[in-house]
Amino acid sequence: MPQLNSGGGDDLGANDEMIAFKDEGEQDEKIEENAFTEGDLADLKSSLVNESEISQNSHPPVVRTGHQEEQRVYEEKHREHLEHLNDVPKPQDAGMYKASTYSGYPFLMLPEHYHPNGQVSPSANKVAVVQQPHGMHPLTSLLPYSNEHFNPSPSHLTSDMSQKPGVHRHQPHDLSSFYSLPSGGVGQITPSMGWQSQPVYPLSSCGFRQPYSSSLASNSSYSRFSHSLIMGPSGMHPTGIPHPAIVPSSGRQEHDQFDIKPHPESKREREPKKPVIKKPLNAFMLYMKEMRAKVIAECTLKESAAINQILGRRWHALTREEQAKYYELARKERQLHMQLYPSWSARDNYGKKKRRKRDKQQDSATGEKRSAFATFKEDSAPAPILPMEVL
DNA sequence: CGGCCTTTGAAGCTA
DNA sequence: TAGCTTCAAAGGCCG
Numbered sequence: 001m002p003q004l005n006s007g008g009g010d011d012l013g014a015n016d017e018m019i020a021f022k023d024e025g026e027q028d029e030k031i032e033e034n035a036f037t038e039g040d041l042a043d044l045k046s047s048l049v050n051e052s053e054i055s056q057n058s059h060p061p062v063v064r065t066g067h068q069e070e071q072r073v074y075e076e077k078h079r080e081h082l083e084h085l086n087d088v089p090k091p092q093d094a095g096m097y098k099a100s101t102y103s104g105y106p107f108l109m110l111p112e113h114y115h116p117n118g119q120v121s122p123s124a125n126k127v128a129v130v131q132q133p134h135g136m137h138p139l140t141s142l143l144p145y146s147n148e149h150f151n152p153s154p155s156h157l158t159s160d161m162s163q164k165p166g167v168h169r170h171q172p173h174d175l176s177s178f179y180s181l182p183s184g185g186v187g188q189i190t191p192s193m194g195w196q197s198q199p200v201y202p203l204s205s206c207g208f209r210q211p212y213s214s215s216l217a218s219n220s221s222y223s224r225f226s227h228s229l230i231m232g233p234s235g236m237h238p239t240g241i242p243h244p245a246i247v248p249s250s251g252r253q254e255h256d257q258f259d260i261k262p263h264p265e266s267k268r269e270r271e272p273k274k275p276v277i278k279k280p281l282n283a284f285m286l287y288m289k290e291m292r293a294k295v296i297a298e299c300t301l302k303e304s305a306a307i308n309q310i311l312g313r314r315w316h317a318l319t320r321e322e323q324a325k326y327y328e329l330a331r332k333e334r335q336l337h338m339q340l341y342p343s344w345s346a347r348d349n350y351g352k353k354k355r356r357k358r359d360k361q362q363d364s365a366t367g368e369k370r371s372a373f374a375t376f377k378e379d380s381a382p383a384p385i386l387p388m389e390v391l
Numbered sequence: 392c393g394g395c396c397t398t399t400g401a402a403g404c405t406a
Numbered sequence: 407t408a409g410c411t412t413c414a415a416a417g418g419c420c421g
Contacts, residue, residue, distance in 0.1 A: 279414045284399035288415065304416040305397040312398040330400080346402045350412060353394090395419080404411070 276352065277344050280337040283326035284315055 281289070288311050295307050295314075315323070337344070 279401075279412095281414060282400040285414055288398075292416065302416095303396080303418050305395085305418080307416075308396085308398040310398090315399070327400095334401080346413070347404085349414085350403075353413070392421105394421090397416100399414100401414090402412085405409085406407100 276349065277337075277341050279346055279349060280333040281330060283323065283330040284312075286329050286333070287311065287315055287318075287323075287326045 288308065291311055291314065292304075292307055295310050296302060299307070299310065301307050301310075
């Protein structure tokens with residue numbers, strides 16, 4: 001709830017942590033921005049010609065737009081990483097992390113010492129965190145990038161990117177030093193007022209059946225992101241789909257991502273459609289993706305609205321380190337997204353969703369301008385159903 | 392069939 | 407620049 005916290009400083013929720021992190025992290029950002037260099041992309045584009053020719057056997061030839069070309073590079077890079085994953089982990093990965101705040105892709109090569117107390121098991125460091133039960137998120141599917149792709153490299157990328165025509169997105173502030181958390185500074189996040197209130201769905205106590213910190217620290221979550229998961233269902237290689245960022249093996253995202261329909265018979269599909277590039281997932285979205293299945297299993301819930309409420313509370317129950325992992329992952333996703341789609345803007349997707357009914361009603365009601373936050377809370381949260389102690 | 396619900400965070404927009 | 411708006415995922419539910 002950035003809106004609530006933006007003005008004040010006494011709320012100790014995650015947002016404040018982010019602010020605190022940001023204050024520390026601008027230096028490293030310059031370095032990390034170079035991690036995934038344009039040179040890498042260019043090299044990939046040139047070196048992957050053969051691969052793409054081979055891969056044509058597995059899927060029909062596609063006339064690629066500019067975006068699709070970027071996506072193809074994205075896919076190929078992803079594949080390289082996946083193949084690289086099968087190799088022995090490189091010693092320099094650990095060494096690099098030890099040198100400073102880790103700069104590699106955190107959820108693949110999450111350093112063992114990422115936790116000050118070394119909670120993360122070594123085996124957990126080599127796999128992506130984000131679970132893809134039905135398919136890969138465009139960017140989370142690319143998590144298995146090794147450090148060599150995100151290695152801080154000569155600063156040509158940043159300058160290149162900034163000089164690139166059409167690049168208008170600002171470079172994100174570095175959050176890496178966010179996560180150079182003080183040892184022993186593992187503070188439990190004080191729940192903010194917002195997340196504590198107004199459970200709409202009848203939440204059972206399973207939302208806090210066990211503290212997330214323990215579940216995360218255990219292998220339960222990390223161990224699920226084995227290579228097989230990364231590779232997709234039934235061992236399907238990500239390159240078996242048009243784009244790893246785009247195409248999950250199943251599910252609606254498959255069609256949402258670029259409006260590519262499987263049956264292009266209709267009139268609409270014949271019209272050339274500009275691919276829709278989705279927003280990169282934020283930290284909480286990544287967390288939800290990973291933990292949703294776990295919550296479903298624990299609580300035998302299926303409704304996403306209820307699950308999301310539980311996840312929202314668990315999110316606030318996370319320790320700073322635990323949240324930091326997801327913030328870092330989200331940051332990497334944004335970086336990667338920005339580098340692959342430099343001309344993309346979140347604005348591009350504005351209006352893609354139909355306007356919410358409640359917003360329409362709101363407008364037609366009084367005409368009085370109410371904050372979106374107030375609207376959401378008032379409209380969607382009639383009364384707490386569970387006592388606060390359950391939450 | 393498509394919007395709603397529900398969550399947090401990022402980014403765009405507006406006054 | 408503060409505050410507001412939209413979108414991102416997910417899947418059951420409902421009109």
